[in-house]
Amino acid sequence: MTQVDSTTGLSHGSGGGHVDYLDVKKGLKNWLVTLDHKRIGVMYLIAVGLSFTLGGIYALGLRLELMTPGETLMTAATYNKFFTLHGAVMVFLFIVPGIPAALGNFMLPVMLGAPDVAFPRLNLASFYLWLAGGVFFVITLFTGGLDTGWTFYTPYSVSDATGTIYATAGAFILGFSSIFTGLNFITTVHKMRPPGMGFFRLPLFVWGLYATAVIQVLATPVLGITLLLLMLEKFGGWGIFDPGMGGDPVLYQHFFWFYSHPAVYLMILPAMAVISEVISTFSRKHIFGYTMIAYSSIALALFGSLVWGHHLFVSSQSDLTSVIFSALTFSVAIPSAVKVFNWLTTLYRGEIRLDTPMWYALAFMFLFLIGGLTGLFCATLAVDVHLHDTYFIVAHFHYVMVGSVMFAFLAGLYYWWPKMFGRIAPEGPGKLSCLLSFVGFNTAFFPQFIMGSLGMPRRYYDYAPMYAPYHMASTIGALILGVGILIGVGNLLLTLRRKKGGVPDNPWGGATLEWQTSSPPPLYNFEREFHVFDPYDMTINRFDEAVGGYVLTDEALAASKAAKAARKSGGAQ
Amino acid sequence: MMTQATYVGDSQHLDMPLDATTHSFWMPVDAAEGAAKVDFGFNFILAVCTFFFVLIVGLAIAFVIKYRKRPGYTPKPSPHHSLKLEVTWSVIPIVLCGFMFWFGFSSYMTGRTMPPNANQVSVRGQKWSWTFEYPAGFNNGELHVPVGEPTVLTMRSDDVIHSFFIPAFRTKLDVVPGRYTKVWFVPTKVGEFQIFCTEYCGDLHSGMTAKVVVHTPEDYAAWVEKNNITIDSFNTPEAKGEFLYQTETCKGCHFVNGTRLLGPPLDQTYGIEHEMSDGSTLVGDENYIRESILNPNAKRQKGFEGINMTSFQGRFTDQEIDYIIAYLKSFRNQ
Numbered sequence: 037m038t039q040v041d042s043t044t045g046l047s048h049g050s051g052g053g054h055v056d057y058l059d060v061k062k063g064l065k066n067w068l069v070t071l072d073h074k075r076i077g078v079m080y081l082i083a084v085g086l087s088f089t090l091g092g093i094y095a096l097g098l099r100l101e102l103m104t105p106g107e108t109l110m111t112a113a114t115y116n117k118f119f120t121l122h123g124a125v126m127v128f129l130f131i132v133p134g135i136p137a138a139l140g141n142f143m144l145p146v147m148l149g150a151p152d153v154a155f156p157r158l159n160l161a162s163f164y165l166w167l168a169g170g171v172f173f174v175i176t177l178f179t180g181g182l183d184t185g186w187t188f189y190t191p192y193s194v195s196d197a198t199g200t201i202y203a204t205a206g207a208f209i210l211g212f213s214s215i216f217t218g219l220n221f222i223t224t225v226h227k228m229r230p231p232g233m234g235f236f237r238l239p240l241f242v243w244g245l246y247a248t249a250v251i252q253v254l255a256t257p258v259l260g261i262t263l264l265l266l267m268l269e270k271f272g273g274w275g276i277f278d279p280g281m282g283g284d285p286v287l288y289q290h291f292f293w294f295y296s297h298p299a300v301y302l303m304i305l306p307a308m309a310v311i312s313e314v315i316s317t318f319s320r321k322h323i324f325g326y327t328m329i330a331y332s333s334i335a336l337a338l339f340g341s342l343v344w345g346h347h348l349f350v351s352s353q354s355d356l357t358s359v360i361f362s363a364l365t366f367s368v369a370i371p372s373a374v375k376v377f378n379w380l381t382t383l384y385r386g387e388i389r390l391d392t393p394m395w396y397a398l399a400f401m402f403l404f405l406i407g408g409l410t411g412l413f414c415a416t417l418a419v420d421v422h423l424h425d426t427y428f429i430v431a432h433f434h435y436v437m438v439g440s441v442m443f444a445f446l447a448g449l450y451y452w453w454p455k456m457f458g459r460i461a462p463e464g465p466g467k468l469s470c471l472l473s474f475v476g477f478n479t480a481f482f483p484q485f486i487m488g489s490l491g492m493p494r495r496y497y498d499y500a501p502m503y504a505p506y507h508m509a510s511t512i513g514a515l516i517l518g519v520g521i522l523i524g525v526g527n528l529l530l531t532l533r534r535k536k537g538g539v540p541d542n543p544w545g546g547a548t549l550e551w552q553t554s555s556p557p558p559l560y561n562f563e564r565e566f567h568v569f570d571p572y573d574m575t576i577n578r579f580d581e582a583v584g585g586y587v588l589t590d591e592a593l594a595a596s597k598a599a600k601a602a603r604k605s606g607g608a609q
Numbered sequence: 610m611m612t613q614a615t616y617v618g619d620s621q622h623l624d625m626p627l628d629a630t631t632h633s634f635w636m637p638v639d640a641a642e643g644a645a646k647v648d649f650g651f652n653f654i655l656a657v658c659t660f661f662f663v664l665i666v667g668l669a670i671a672f673v674i675k676y677r678k679r680p681g682y683t684p685k686p687s688p689h690h691s692l693k694l695e696v697t698w699s700v701i702p703i704v705l706c707g708f709m710f711w712f713g714f715s716s717y718m719t720g721r722t723m724p725p726n727a728n729q730v731s732v733r734g735q736k737w738s739w740t741f742e743y744p745a746g747f748n749n750g751e752l753h754v755p756v757g758e759p760t761v762l763t764m765r766s767d768d769v770i771h772s773f774f775i776p777a778f779r780t781k782l783d784v785v786p787g788r789y790t791k792v793w794f795v796p797t798k799v800g801e802f803q804i805f806c807t808e809y810c811g812d813l814h815s816g817m818t819a820k821v822v823v824h825t826p827e828d829y830a831a832w833v834e835k836n837n838i839t840i841d842s843f844n845t846p847e848a849k850g851e852f853l854y855q856t857e858t859c860k861g862c863h864f865v866n867g868t869r870l871l872g873p874p875l876d877q878t879y880g881i882e883h884e885m886s887d888g889s890t891l892v893g894d895e896n897y898i899r900e901s902i903l904n905p906n907a908k909r910q911k912g913f914e915g916i917n918m919t920s921f922q923g924r925f926t927d928q929e930i931d932y933i934i935a936y937l938k939s940f941r942n943q
Contacts, residue, residue, distance in 0.1 A: 116809075191769050280786075326689070350772060350782050359717070362710060380668055385676055388673055388677045401665075401666075412658060415709070417716075418647050418712070420713070421647075421717065421720070422776070425781070489635045491777075495809040
């Protein structure tokens with residue numbers, strides 16, 4: 037269980053003035069050795085934010101190069117390095133750790149009413165592993181001149197440079213960080229729930245993180261195995277992937293996607309989980325179909341691990357294999373559809389507040405619908421043969437991985453920012469950023485569906501004039517998107533210059549436990565007694581003009597006290 | 610020197626538009642049997658997606674407007690789960706997905722079942738060009754096929770994985786080193802169509818294009834007749850060497866007009882002093898040329914660091930290497 041750190045000098049529940057986690061022990065050194073999951077979450081947030089900036093700069097470079105046919109900005113060799121760096125940084129350093137490591141680390145224990153995660157030291161170790169892996173990875177990418185794409189397909193990737201091995205080693209270290217975080221979260225969810233919170237009273241964000249953690253623990257080791265095989269081939273002369281040594285290059289693709297397809301769900305599940313929280317809270321209504329949403333997270337984690345072969349439909353894998361994987365791939369459509377219908381029905385007869393987090397959540401629904409529905413084209417064998425490795429695929433996965441995950445990340449940031457930092461970001465710039473990002477995103481990526489189905493292959497430095505208008509639109513959209521994100525993030529960061537405080541415990545009316553502690557929370561999260569309710573029962577709150585936020589109703593408090601007393605007498609048996 | 614220099618296609622076709630007059634909003638021109646079926650599948654899925662997209666976004670917008678928080682509005686209570694509803698919206702997608710799967714599966718299998726008695730062409734992918742080997746024994750840089758008849762392509766790669774994609778035929782398959790892969794099609798329209806490489810293969814990936822030319826059967830026979838040129842069609846070693854240069858992908862990276870492409874110009878190789886990347890100098894001779902063909906990255910000219918050529922070990926016989934040397938020497942004799 038949680039190791040209470042005696043060196044912080046602050047005992048849990050000490051009376052007197054309220055000291056939040058930001059003020060406990062200031063100074064860089066105290067942050068770097070902290071075992072507080074909230075501070076670790078904030079450090080992750082800074083780190084993934086920097087990674088996103090780096091990946092974003094590469095994205096803009098790519099789009100500027102592709103604005104016109106021929107050489108616009110850089111040579112073909114530089115372009116190839118750019119798209120490799122863009123993909124690798126965005127996937128391994130931003131999307132995979134993004135929501136679970138930053139928002140999840142901060143919110144998971146608070147949502148469980150726990151003082152910290154189950155293994156706080158392991159949590160800090162995960163962060164430093166991530167940092168080491170990330171630095172190693174970025175250095176390799178820069179010095180190794182890796183130009184293989186983020187997928188490192190053999191034999192191209194092993195034909196000359198050793199860059200691939202180092203990059204995979206970086207991903208390997210990052211993988212361990214991911215596995216440790218996963219173990220930590222699974223243990224925390226199993227062992228640290230408060231009395232009265234069974235599995236089916238967990239917030240859906242926790243369900244999403246739990247399903248994510250299961251994938252992290254089960255799929256990530258395969259990446260490590262792949263690395264070991266690459267090393268055996270490179271240094272031991274075993275022919276595993278290199279056909280020149282009797283190996284099979286397509287085997288590598290199986291290994292790679294055996295990890296990397298579940299990794300897609302590792303990215304989208306926490307994003308969906310954020311949306312479940314935001315939509316319910318801002319509709320002032322119980323989430324519709326709680327049990328189905330919870331089960332669909334587990335179903336996605338399970339089915340998502342069985343569909344990797346759809347990346348290999350035209351790879352020369354056997355026709356039977358392709359047919360089986362096509363059928364399995366359709367199975368992920370069902371839990372995804374269930375989630376969307378549930379969010380939609382949650383809006384029905386709600387009392388919808390349109391604050392910035394809700395704007396982002398509604399934008400998410402729109403973009404995820406497009407991203408999810410276009411997946412049907414890719415799952416249908418004969419249609420995918422035409423669309424495979426074209427811009428249609430690029431558009432499809434950007435709608436899911438950027439349109440959905442990034443918009444959900446921003447929804448979550450705007451939603452929990454008051455809780456995390458004790459400041460509420462102004463609504464005007466927040467909504468403007470959402471609108472610009474939404475328009476920019478669709479302008480950037482929708483034309484890619486059209487040029488993709490017209491045949492434009494991906495990873496092309498140069499293209500025929502007939503694709504030029506689509507590329508031009510896409511570049512303009514990317515620039516608008518860049519401005520939108522800049523405003524959105526800048527708006528949040530600028531609040532940090534203001535004095536903290538004066539933010540109500542529950543500004544939005546959420547019913548999950550994090551809204552029962554102060555904003556920001558104290559070191560061990562709860563100084564006051566908290567009350568466990570159904571996490572989506574919005575009737576437990578009422579708006580209090582004096583506080584400027586939502587407070588528990590007297591009826592809810594009385595019910596909670598009665599339930600506690602009943603548990604106490606029951607537990608004494 | 611050679612008069613019949615028009616017999617091989619150029620690997621750079623980026624200026625060639627994909628028949629822009631006939632493509633639809635979503636799909637390129639439909640020029641092979643089965644393409645219409647793929648388009649039908651695409652359009653069916655598009656219709657289903659559009660329906661659900663409009664339905665869900667429409668309802669979401671309606672709900673947000675109708676149930677937004679405002680003075681004087683009190684929401685009516687509504688249930689937060691309904692087995693009937695949840696079963697309905699699970700079963701309808703299952704049925705639709707089942708249909709999509711079945712459609713994709715059956716048309717895919719038709720496309721994977723090779724017909725007997727088809728025309729045979731071998732395809733060789735190499736960084737960064739395509740070579741087509743015809744049963745009559747000659748090679749060409751363009752794929753020429755007769756209309757209305759099935760053609761089977763047996764494909765292999767000499768280096769990394771490539772992917773052979775003809776958008777107008779809706780066909781695509783990876784070309785993998787160490788194994789053969791096969792695709793087939795029946796072209797339905799006479800004309801020229803684009804071939805792309807769609808598996809990333811390095812610096813000039815986007816230049817690894819070619820064209821497929823669909824002829825009437827008579828024109829096809831005439832084309833074969835005219836282009837049935839092999840190394841035996843030439844008498845001098847220099848001409849045989851130029852033939853190899855033209856047909857064995859050398860010209861994908863090397864010009865012979867004194868300027869650099871991805872690799873050094875071949876007319877400036879023999880008998881000229883080169884500055885090497887390790888600082889030394891050497892004069893291009895027979896041994897340098899031979900080594901550069903068989904072990905290309907052993908010695909590099911300055912300015913070509915980091916660009917790796919595929920070895921031709923096992924591709925050229927000693928005799929053929931002699932022809933190439935003769936061709937490269939010929940530039941000094943002019």
